[in-house]
Amino acid sequence: MVVAILRTRDIKAAVCYWRPRRKNRLAELQQEGLEALLVAFAILVAVALMYFLGSFVSKLQCTEEYCHLLQHKCFFLVFHHDNSASESTRTEVGKPKRRRLLSLDTFRGLSLTVMVFVNYGGGGYWFFEHTPWNGLTIADLVMPWFVFILGTSVALAFSAMLRRGVTRVQLLRKMMWRTVVLLAIGVFFLNYGPADGPLSWSWARIPGVLQRLGFTYFTVALMQTCFSVKDVEKYQNGNWWAPVREIVLYWPEWIIIAVLETIWLCLTFLLLVPGCPRGYLGPGGIGDDGKYPNCTGGAAGYIDKWLLGEDHIYHYPTCKELYKTTQPFDPEGVLGTINSVVMAFFGLQ
Numbered sequence: 001m002v003v004a005i006l007r008t009r010d011i012k013a014a015v016c017y018w019r020p021r022r023k024n025r026l027a028e029l030q031q032e033g034l035e036a037l038l039v040a041f042a043i044l045v046a047v048a049l050m051y052f053l054g055s056f057v058s059k060l061q062c063t064e065e066y067c068h069l070l071q072h073k074c075f076f077l078v079f080h081h082d083n084s085a086s087e088s089t090r091t092e093v094g095k096p097k098r099r100r101l102l103s104l105d106t107f108r109g110l111s112l113t114v115m116v117f118v119n120y121g122g123g124g125y126w127f128f129e130h131t132p133w134n135g136l137t138i139a140d141l142v143m144p145w146f147v148f149i150l151g152t153s154v155a156l157a158f159s160a161m162l163r164r165g166v167t168r169v170q171l172l173r174k175m176m177w178r179t180v181v182l183l184a185i186g187v188f189f190l191n192y193g194p195a196d197g198p199l200s201w202s203w204a205r206i207p208g209v210l211q212r213l214g215f216t217y218f219t220v221a222l223m224q225t226c227f228s229v230k231d232v233e234k235y236q237n238g239n240w241w242a243p244v245r246e247i248v249l250y251w252p253e254w255i256i257i258a259v260l261e262t263i264w265l266c267l268t269f270l271l272l273v274p275g276c277p278r279g280y281l282g283p284g285g286i287g288d289d290g291k292y293p294n295c296t297g298g299a300a301g302y303i304d305k306w307l308l309g310e311d312h313i314y315h316y317p318t319c320k321e322l323y324k325t326t327q328p329f330d331p332e333g334v335l336g337t338i339n340s341v342v343m344a345f346f347g348l349q
Contacts, residue, residue, distance in 0.1 A: 111145040132322040133283040151347025171225045179218040186210030206312045207332040216340045227252045264338040271299040285323035296327040300335040
């Protein structure tokens with residue numbers, strides 16, 4: 001009995017000693033994670049400052065003169081061994097170089113950086129995780145950012161190719177090939193696994209991120225190929241409608257987008273889903289006091305199951321754990337792709 005009492009006291013003392021140590025350890029881990037995030041941010045700021053400082057110094061007249069003098073002294077034989085070579089060099093230097101849209105490249109790099117953080121856990125921070133259903137975090141912005149960038153890239157690339165004399169038929173062929181490649185990579189990347197064996201149509205997931213990007217690219221690029229204007233610059237001034245030239249010149253595309261968004265609104269809020277109220281946008285499961293357990297996603301989930309089948313959409317949505325849902329729901333489903341097209345069109349404009 002005495003031994004048992006002593007052992008009980010030892011256990012209680014150990015528990016009392018362990019609890020504050022556990023709290024202290026959690027506080028230390030949180031502090032270390034915050035310090036790591038601050039260090040990463042400081043390194044990013046330092047690299048940006050070094051880049052801008054280097055760009056500023058390289059554009060100074062004294063720096064340019066020193067570089068020319070260094071080239072003349074150190075590489076005289078290389079640059080002056082042949083008159084014809086020097087002439088060709090001058091000709092190449094005289095040619096205008098293609099200039100990239102630095103703001104778009106910066107935005108694309110930022111999106112890729114955030115995507116890497118999200119895909120690898122983001123250090124356990126809540127803003128690098130997708131929300132279960134309602135809400136918005138940084139992780140939820142990555143996909144819309146890429147869609148917006150896609151639309152802007154289509155506008156720049158297709159306008160440049162049209163100015164170079166590429167025909168619309170060639171653009172259509174290029175666009176269709178790229179769309180097929182994106183869709184194929186998306187389907188095989190999602191559904192291949194060494195443990196699952198070869199691809200089986202009985203369980204293959206059809207929607208996906210690359211599939212949505214491929215379909216969005218196809219729709220926006222098709223509109224741009226059919227209705228784009230080659231020389232937009234000449235309409236910038238001299239017309240009373242110049243402030244709204246993006247709408248006036250691209251009115252067929254705006255009509256298509258308005259029709260697509262009207263279809264989305266009608267299907268989302270007017271389609272009768274069995275066992276669910278009209279316009280339901282909740283997660284189902286135990287959400288909404290468990291009144292609609294089989295209505296995950298409302299019309300969007302119903303259309304995916306009707307068109308693709310329950311076996312070909314995502315079975316582990318982010319709402320499954322929190323809301324105890326039993327129905328499959330694909331975040332890259334058919335109905336949501338309409339809004340991706342609209343967002344890419346805004347990037348195109």
